[in-house]
Amino acid sequence: MRITGPEPSSSSDGAKRFRPVQNPDRLFEDEVRRIARQLWPSAQFSGSANVDGAERDGVFETEQCIHLLEATTSRKKQKAADDTRKLARLAVKLQSRSRRRPVQCWFVTRDEPEADQRSVAAKAGCAINVLSFSQFQSRLVDAASYLNVRLNHAFGSIRDPEDGSLEPRVPYVKLDILETESQKLWSVEDIATQMRDGQSFVILGDYGAGKSMTLREVFSRLRTDYFKKETSRFPIYLNLRDHQGQSDPSEILERHARRIGFGNPHHLVRAWKANYVLLLLDGFDEVTGLGIQGMRKKLKESRYRAMKAVREFVRNTPRDSGMVVAGRAHYFDTKRERYNALASADRFLELSLSDFTDLQVQEYLVRSGCPCTVPRWMPTRPLLVGYLASRRMLPTLSEKAPAPEGEDNDPAVGWDALLDRVAAREATIEAGIDGAAVRDILERLATSARESSDGLGGVAPDVVITAFKQVCGYAPDDEAMVLLKRLPGLGASGSVDQSRQFIDADLADACRAGDVVDFALDPFNFDHEVFSGLEYPLDSLGVQVAALLLGRRGCTERKLNAAIDHAKQVGTPPVLQGDLVRISMELDYTVSCDTFVTNILVNEMEIGSTQGDHSRLVFQDCIFGRLSLEPSLTPSRLPRFQGCYVAEVEGRISMADMPKGFFDEECSVESFMTAGGSTDALLNLDLPLGCRVTLTILKKVYLQKGRGRREGALSRGLGHQERRVVPDALRLLRSQGLIVDYRKGETTVWLPVRTQTARVKRLLAAPSGSNDPLLAHAERLD
Numbered sequence: 001m002r003i004t005g006p007e008p009s010s011s012s013d014g015a016k017r018f019r020p021v022q023n024p025d026r027l028f029e030d031e032v033r034r035i036a037r038q039l040w041p042s043a044q045f046s047g048s049a050n051v052d053g054a055e056r057d058g059v060f061e062t063e064q065c066i067h068l069l070e071a072t073t074s075r076k077k078q079k080a081a082d083d084t085r086k087l088a089r090l091a092v093k094l095q096s097r098s099r100r101r102p103v104q105c106w107f108v109t110r111d112e113p114e115a116d117q118r119s120v121a122a123k124a125g126c127a128i129n130v131l132s133f134s135q136f137q138s139r140l141v142d143a144a145s146y147l148n149v150r151l152n153h154a155f156g157s158i159r160d161p162e163d164g165s166l167e168p169r170v171p172y173v174k175l176d177i178l179e180t181e182s183q184k185l186w187s188v189e190d191i192a193t194q195m196r197d198g199q200s201f202v203i204l205g206d207y208g209a210g211k212s213m214t215l216r217e218v219f220s221r222l223r224t225d226y227f228k229k230e231t232s233r234f235p236i237y238l239n240l241r242d243h244q245g246q247s248d249p250s251e252i253l254e255r256h257a258r259r260i261g262f263g264n265p266h267h268l269v270r271a272w273k274a275n276y277v278l279l280l281l282d283g284f285d286e287v288t289g290l291g292i293q294g295m296r297k298k299l300k301e302s303r304y305r306a307m308k309a310v311r312e313f314v315r316n317t318p319r320d321s322g323m324v325v326a327g328r329a330h331y332f333d334t335k336r337e338r339y340n341a342l343a344s345a346d347r348f349l350e351l352s353l354s355d356f357t358d359l360q361v362q363e364y365l366v367r368s369g370c371p372c373t374v375p376r377w378m379p380t381r382p383l384l385v386g387y388l389a390s391r392r393m394l395p396t397l398s399e400k401a402p403a404p405e406g407e408d409n410d411p412a413v414g415w416d417a418l419l420d421r422v423a424a425r426e427a428t429i430e431a432g433i434d435g436a437a438v439r440d441i442l443e444r445l446a447t448s449a450r451e452s453s454d455g456l457g458g459v460a461p462d463v464v465i466t467a468f469k470q471v472c473g474y475a476p477d478d479e480a481m482v483l484l485k486r487l488p489g490l491g492a493s494g495s496v497d498q499s500r501q502f503i504d505a506d507l508a509d510a511c512r513a514g515d516v517v518d519f520a521l522d523p524f525n526f527d528h529e530v531f532s533g534l535e536y537p538l539d540s541l542g543v544q545v546a547a548l549l550l551g552r553r554g555c556t557e558r559k560l561n562a563a564i565d566h567a568k569q570v571g572t573p574p575v576l577q578g579d580l581v582r583i584s585m586e587l588d589y590t591v592s593c594d595t596f597v598t599n600i601l602v603n604e605m606e607i608g609s610t611q612g613d614h615s616r617l618v619f620q621d622c623i624f625g626r627l628s629l630e631p632s633l634t635p636s637r638l639p640r641f642q643g644c645y646v647a648e649v650e651g652r653i654s655m656a657d658m659p660k661g662f663f664d665e666e667c668s669v670e671s672f673m674t675a676g677g678s679t680d681a682l683l684n685l686d687l688p689l690g691c692r693v694t695l696t697i698l699k700k701v702y703l704q705k706g707r708g709r710r711e712g713a714l715s716r717g718l719g720h721q722e723r724r725v726v727p728d729a730l731r732l733l734r735s736q737g738l739i740v741d742y743r744k745g746e747t748t749v750w751l752p753v754r755t756q757t758a759r760v761k762r763l764l765a766a767p768s769g770s771n772d773p774l775l776a777h778a779e780r781l782d
Helices: 024-039 076-095 115-122 134-138 142-152 189-196 210-225 249-260 267-273 298-307 308-316 334-343 358-368 382-390 412-428 435-449 463-474 478-485 505-521 539-551 559-569 574-588 675-683 690-705 711-715 720-735 752-764 773-778
Strands: 007-009 016-018 047-051 055-061 066-072 103-109 128-132 177-179 199-205 234-239 279-280 323-328 350-353 457-459 490-492 500-502 596-599 603-609 616-620 622-628 638-641 643-650 669-674 740-746 749-750
Touching: 007 334, 016 055, 016 128, 024 047, 024 055, 024 066, 047 249, 047 382, 055 076, 055 249, 066 076, 066 134, 076 103, 076 115, 076 142, 076 505, 103 115, 103 134, 103 490, 103 574, 115 128, 115 234, 128 134, 128 643, 142 210, 142 249, 142 267, 177 463, 177 752, 189 199, 189 210, 199 210, 210 234, 210 323, 210 457, 210 478, 234 249, 249 267, 267 279, 267 596, 279 308, 298 334, 298 490, 308 323, 308 334, 350 539, 358 382, 358 752, 412 539, 435 505, 463 478, 478 773, 490 752, 500 638, 505 559, 505 574, 539 574, 574 596, 669 690, 675 690, 690 711, 690 720, 690 773, 711 720, 711 749, 720 773, 749 752
Parallel strands: 066 103, 103 128, 199 323, 199 350, 234 279, 279 323, 596 616, 603 622, 616 638, 622 643, 643 669
Antiparallel strands: 007 016, 047 055, 055 066, 177 350, 457 500, 490 500, 740 749
């Protein structure tokens, strides 16, 4: 532990503060006395004392023993001789007065004691414990032992994407870590340093974004700092998923110690309470397995209750001790809910992980030895890129289209082609199974995974075998079992029953569409019992893939309505009925029968101008994450909402602004994200018109939820002058590789290029002071 001068600390606003300069020797003595009070709690009010006219660094009297303490940062022999003589003389005097209690002497040095220091202590006239600060601290907790055994246990969801081992073969590739408010760029080293100084963080990211890898790098840095004696605090890394149902921090720490094989579980509790711990809590979104059906009014309260353990850690961890809490960005409906549930509003900085940039993708692919490229429509989340690269499932460089204009940017088309490619490759393992059957098995497993609250699984081994039997009509033989054990897109879930889960949310969503499509095409002969435990809905990508496949296979409006009606008649779960009506809306089909969809959760839904009539469709007691409404809607053709909760409405400014008859009086909205409110700040900047319009488009495409923006929506909230510039701004952004487009019926949809997310966020955070070359080009737009 090196104490050399002013110690920086962090206030609740994240700014550094400095304590007055203190004597390093005095600081060291205070730290040793703090440990002593934890070791001998019955003497917690004892400390330094003047005895017989001499100052003593520590005198601690308990019912069982009297402890005498001297501490020094000096490595000089004479200092050791003076201190140990003081200890010996006082020990002899106190022992003569109190024969019932033994007297123990402790001589603690900052560094490993020198041989000369030990030799003079041995000649002091009584037994003296000579030990370093680390050795003295290890009596409280053997931090070095913990830090070593912790390396042998899983860190969050980290697995090698190819074989599932706990140690990935490709080393960590640095990600862009951005401060949510300012978009300031942080590094792992910055986070570790600030944690040592007392700053706490919430780190947010999508599933597979690299949260666990980032936290492990922070842990590694703090571990190194501890062994180099840069700090007296050591990191504890907790997988919150290991502590389902626990809310008491002491119980969690003790279970964690037993899981990793640390010999003294209560020592971790003692060290945490003594402020010797830097906590890393990974996976707040994995704490609860609560279902989502029938919980419209209780979902928020359930999430709050599930976060009790995190709040207890936050409230009981000393404020000058840094900590990190990590989880998925969209686990909570709003920022306010996240702040309340995590008790993070007043002491935590919020950081977010971006997808791989172009350079980071290139670095990862080089390290993995994979000469391939990532399609522009595909998210560049580290886990997804790593998995597909390790299995050689990405297009090789020779297969890359000669020009961006030749690439199909429609994500639904891309995912459909990728699933065919992945399935065909895996089918080569088993000559008796073709690629179509492999894809069918994956799609059936994706349906099974919809019984979980996040739609990813776990899928138990017997469920995998059952899916094979349902698709192929016979039990798997030995060769087929080889295929099933390495089915693409599935990874270890970390559970004890060897369950597996989908490695990416988009991949799972694309697979979920398969069984829904098969049901829609032949509802009367499809075994609807496969949907019996359905809980998680299709997300927007799944709806788009299903609509694409149904359109290709000639599913008419009449046939889809027959499927919707049959789903109601046989009592399929409301989630399936919700999937079917959303697919109908995506295809612009009329829902011709009275349909009530009840008690489902829909993460995002867009309602645009339509030729189809959805007035006979009612969503009742449902939860919507985001509901986006186009400006021009025909109220008589819209679905109705009764008793629904919506976290965020985009395109309207209030309940009074909603289409007539659209919401009933029992519906509630958490917030309205108005078009003007989201663009006014940018439009009022002292920048050329072209720059302002270009920035506004980037904000809508990148920072608002959803999987793309219809071209008409990009002019929403703009005046006449700004609207004129939109076409040129779109061409500029496409030429700069910041957005891509595809046709969806008669409409053009614009998508972000995910490798450019961090760049765009920094540009939007400080456009007036940015040197980004995009602005120089945008200035010329008028």
